[in-house]
Amino acid sequence: MLPLLPYFLLLCISSQLAAALKDGLLPNGNFEQGPRRSALRGTQVIGHEAIPQWQTAGFVEYIQWGQKQGDMLLVVPEGSFAIRLGNDASIKQRVRLTEGVRYSLTFSAARTCAQEERLNVSASPEFGVLPMQTMYSSNGWDSYSWAFLAKSAAVDLVIHNPGVSEDPACGPLIDSVAIRQLFPPRRTNSKT
Numbered sequence: 001m002l003p004l005l006p007y008f009l010l011l012c013i014s015s016q017l018a019a020a021l022k023d024g025l026l027p028n029g030n031f032e033q034g035p036r037r038s039a040l041r042g043t044q045v046i047g048h049e050a051i052p053q054w055q056t057a058g059f060v061e062y063i064q065w066g067q068k069q070g071d072m073l074l075v076v077p078e079g080s081f082a083i084r085l086g087n088d089a090s091i092k093q094r095v096r097l098t099e100g101v102r103y104s105l106t107f108s109a110a111r112t113c114a115q116e117e118r119l120n121v122s123a124s125p126e127f128g129v130l131p132m133q134t135m136y137s138s139n140g141w142d143s144y145s146w147a148f149l150a151k152s153a154a155v156d157l158v159i160h161n162p163g164v165s166e167d168p169a170c171g172p173l174i175d176s177v178a179i180r181q182l183f184p185p186r187r188t189n190s191k192t
């Protein structure tokens with residue numbers, strides 16, 4: 001039995017590496033898989049696990065391309081659906097990453113209300129507060145990117161709108177949540 005042990009360990013290690021998330025969209029990172037009809041009240045998402053792959057909290061809406069908000073037509077940068085984080089709302093997904101590696105979390109966001117908005121982006125235990133800028137791109141969406149160090153192999157990625165406004169539906173639209181491994185420049189010992 002004993003000589004087999006190293007192989008067994010190797011297998012364990014490699015299967016763990018294989019399970020770490022690949023670069024690109026998170027599972028259902030573009031929200032194309034939506035809640036069942038019964039989990040929607042109008043556009044509001046009911047229940048914390050209604051959107052496949054995600055856990056939600058607070059006032060979250062499921063937005064379809066072309067939906068109207070007053071006189072404004074809501075467009076979605078990728079696919080046909082996005083979500084909106086209203087008052088104190090958040091979305092969360094637990095992902096497997098490689099511990100000790102730096103990643104960048106990217107997503108698209110669009111403001112739909114006039115007031116200032118901020119998003120608290122976190123990869124437990126790290127977080128960063130990103131101010132939402134005025135719309136720079138022609139379709140009203142901008143890309144945001146936040147870098148973090150994976151402190152463990154299982155990380156909760158959270159995008160949270162800490163804002164509280166009179167209209168609970170005010171808050172940024174979010175789409176295309178993706179992750180990418182960052183490769184720091186290699187240190188070399190060569191002297192010039």
Ligand SMILES: *[C@@H]1O[C@H](CO)[C@@H](O)[C@H](O)[C@H]1NC(C)=O
Nearest residue numbers: 120121122127129158160162
């Ligand atoms: C941001 O979120 C993290 C994780 O949920 C929390 O620990 C931190 O206090 C929050 N920071 C702000 C400024 O809201």
